[in-house]
Amino acid sequence: xxxERFCREKFYPKGYSAVGQYLxxxxxxxxxxxRPTDEFWLSAKEHYQLTDSExxxxxxxxxxxxxxGARAGQATRFGVLDIDxxxxxxxxxxxxxxxxxxxxxxxxxxFLYRSSxxxxxxxxxxxxxxxxxxxxxxxxxxxxxxxxxxxxAGTLEVFPAPGDSRRGGSLGNGLRLPLQPGFAWLDRTGEVxxxxxxxxxxxxxxxxxxxxxxxxxxxxxxxxKATVARLTESQERITAQMSQINTKGECVxxxxxxxxxxxxxxxxxxxxxxxxxxxxxGIIAERWVAGRNFAQVGLTGESQRxxxxxxxxxxxxxxxxxHELLPLGYGYETERQWAIEKILADKHNGLSKExxxxxxxxxxxxxxxxxxxxxxxxxxxxxxxxxxxxIAWQRNSANLKTAAAKKIAAAVxxxxxxxxxxxxxxxQLKTGCSNKTxxxxxxxxxxxxxxxxxxxxxxxxxxxxxxxxxxxxEIGALPQSIQKNMPPGRLAARRIIHEIKxxxxxxxxxxxxxxxxxxxxxxxxWRKDIDKITPDNFVQVDTKKLRALLPVYLSAIGRSPxxxxxxxxxxxxxxxxxxxxxxxxxxxxxxxESDECGFDAFFEAVTLDVESKPPP
Numbered sequence: 001x002x003x004e005r006f007c008r009e010k011f012y013p014k015g016y017s018a019v020g021q022y023l024x025x026x027x028x029x030x031x032x033x034x035r036p037t038d039e040f041w042l043s044a045k046e047h048y049q050l051t052d053s054e055x056x057x058x059x060x061x062x063x064x065x066x067x068x069g070a071r072a073g074q075a076t077r078f079g080v081l082d083i084d085x086x087x088x089x090x091x092x093x094x095x096x097x098x099x100x101x102x103x104x105x106x107x108x109x110x111f112l113y114r115s116s117x118x119x120x121x122x123x124x125x126x127x128x129x130x131x132x133x134x135x136x137x138x139x140x141x142x143x144x145x146x147x148x149x150x151x152x153a154g155t156l157e158v159f160p161a162p163g164d165s166r167r168g169g170s171l172g173n174g175l176r177l178p179l180q181p182g183f184a185w186l187d188r189t190g191e192v193x194x195x196x197x198x199x200x201x202x203x204x205x206x207x208x209x210x211x212x213x214x215x216x217x218x219x220x221x222x223x224x225k226a227t228v229a230r231l232t233e234s235q236e237r238i239t240a241q242m243s244q245i246n247t248k249g250e251c252v253x254x255x256x257x258x259x260x261x262x263x264x265x266x267x268x269x270x271x272x273x274x275x276x277x278x279x280x281x282g283i284i285a286e287r288w289v290a291g292r293n294f295a296q297v298g299l300t301g302e303s304q305r306x307x308x309x310x311x312x313x314x315x316x317x318x319x320x321x322x323h324e325l326l327p328l329g330y331g332y333e334t335e336r337q338w339a340i341e342k343i344l345a346d347k348h349n350g351l352s353k354e355x356x357x358x359x360x361x362x363x364x365x366x367x368x369x370x371x372x373x374x375x376x377x378x379x380x381x382x383x384x385x386x387x388x389x390x391i392a393w394q395r396n397s398a399n400l401k402t403a404a405a406k407k408i409a410a411a412v413x414x415x416x417x418x419x420x421x422x423x424x425x426x427x428q429l430k431t432g433c434s435n436k437t438x439x440x441x442x443x444x445x446x447x448x449x450x451x452x453x454x455x456x457x458x459x460x461x462x463x464x465x466x467x468x469x470x471x472x473x474e475i476g477a478l479p480q481s482i483q484k485n486m487p488p489g490r491l492a493a494r495r496i497i498h499e500i501k502x503x504x505x506x507x508x509x510x511x512x513x514x515x516x517x518x519x520x521x522x523x524x525x526w527r528k529d530i531d532k533i534t535p536d537n538f539v540q541v542d543t544k545k546l547r548a549l550l551p552v553y554l555s556a557i558g559r560s561p562x563x564x565x566x567x568x569x570x571x572x573x574x575x576x577x578x579x580x581x582x583x584x585x586x587x588x589x590x591x592x593e594s595d596e597c598g599f600d601a602f603f604e605a606v607t608l609d610v611e612s613k614p615p616p
Contacts, residue, residue: 023056031069036067058177059205068176072175080124080159081122082158083120083156084154086154101143112190115183118182137161139224179196180196235338238328287310291313298343301351312340407432419452526561543583554573
């Protein structure tokens with residue numbers, strides 16, 4: 001018996017708005033799929049479309065054959081960090097570090113899910129409007145790498161992962177769709193809150209879409225980009241400064257062990273006072289000088305890594321005016337950790353076994369040293385220094401913002417008065433505001449734009465909805481449909497245009513075939529006429545007939561249908577001339593009137609039809 005067709009109303013109520021919002025999240029082309037028992041995913045062809053019915057089957061956990069995944073389009077409303085169950089980051093400690101790194105960059109709301117029964121994690125980041133997929137991936141990858149995380153398959157993967165198919169490259173990596181069998185909601189520590197298999201399609205979709213509604217704004221996305229740019233600039237600047245420390249000034253080496261502690265403290269204090277023109281509050285002079293020494297010459301003996309880490313952190317905290325090294329105080333813990341790692345990696349001089357082996361303990365110790373704060377400051381909200389904007393600039397910005405809001409409101413009123421749909425580009429041309437300004441004031445025009453578009457789309461009749469019952473479970477691996485919903489009049493017009501184009505194409509093909517047939521017919525008749533007048537052997541033919549045959553061959557060359565035929569005829573001419581040259585030459589030829597008439601008749605006969613065999 002044929003399988004029952006999928007009906008949306010059986011799993012989701014009619015008019016259930018969350019279905020449309022869920023379907024709008026995913027790119028439809030070049031999707032991936034696999035059977036639940038298979039290990040590897042398969043890729044559909046780039047022009048194949050993932051239909052609404054297939055996605056809803058998967059979300060309802062009733063797809064009879066496959067698990068589905070989607071690739072990224074040019075824009076997306078979410079990013080995902082994929083952490084496999086065997087990854088070194090698949091634990092509460094590293095998960096908290098990833099979430100803290102995102103929160104510091106303005107991405108505060110993240111949602112953790114179990115992707116499948118295998119136990120892998122998908123950390124979702126939602127946005128309330130589409131952002132560039134390629135830009136979002138680049139920012140997330142840079143942010144994670146700047147915070148010391150490794151981006152690699154099986155360890156930590158970042159989605160969206162668009163490819164570059166326009167240049168013949170890859171389509172990118174696909175991501176498993178949510179709400180399929182094995183999906184689960186997790187808390188911030190990775191513990192299961194709710195299993196997808198234990199609830200129905202509607203509660204599961206409601207829960208997921210509630211998370212989607214808590215998405216970040218475009219402003220948060222720009223804050224992420226600004227944070228990445230600041231961290232990148234800081235890392236480049238610090239790396240450049242660290243590489244130039246030993247080229248400026250003289251190296252001051254302080255012994256690590258002195259018999260006279262008081263003399264050592266005085267010696268270090270004098271150096272610090274000469275550099276800072278006094279003692280900065282809280283500075284430990286001997287430790288600062290030791291940090292400067294490590295920054296300039298690196299490790300000079302074994303078992304110095306721990307001391308070097310602590311001293312370098314103290315040295316970088318206060319900076320070094322003599323070497324133009326800016327202080328990396330409170331709020332710059334990440335930058336300070338970069339600098340320490342850079343110095344020890346370049347100047348451990350082979351004296352640290354942990355660094356040589358790439359041990360994680362050494363890196364963890366650097367992180368603890370860079371993040372250390374004194375007891376009196378623990379628990380306080382420590383933020384980096386930020387320059388304040390002058391009041392005059394703030395007032396001017398407020399005036400510009402007010403003027404832009406008035407222009408946008410007036411433009412929207414004009415569009416509503418004429419019931420005219422409009423795009424962001426239309427608003428930009430009408431108001432003179434930039435795209436960035438328009439998105440800052442989207443609450444002024446977004447509702448009106450949606451309302452006008454919904455009124456225009458309400459006229460589309462429901463019988464052209466191809467979702468319900470459109471796909472059969474008996475058809476292949478995944479039924480494909482690229483048909484668009486459209487009014488019947490437009491559909492009929494497109495069919496007429498298509499028929500006209502096909503008729504013109506058929507006429508063109510018929511003409512081409514006719515020319516080809518004519519050429520082939522001419523080829524056969526030309527070759528046949530030449531074969532009729534060509535003897536089997538030129539040796540047995542009379543000299544007069546050979547001389548008469550030569551101009552016939554020469555005149556036929558100009559009518560040869562192709563290069564191969566011309567080559568064949570020239571071969572005959574070569575044989576004929578060779579035979580004539582081998583015969584005795586007649587110096588004088590006397591032709592009587594009767595012979596001349598006979599020769600003309602023979603020439604005409606040879607031209608029209610010469611027997612293949614020589615005359616007796």
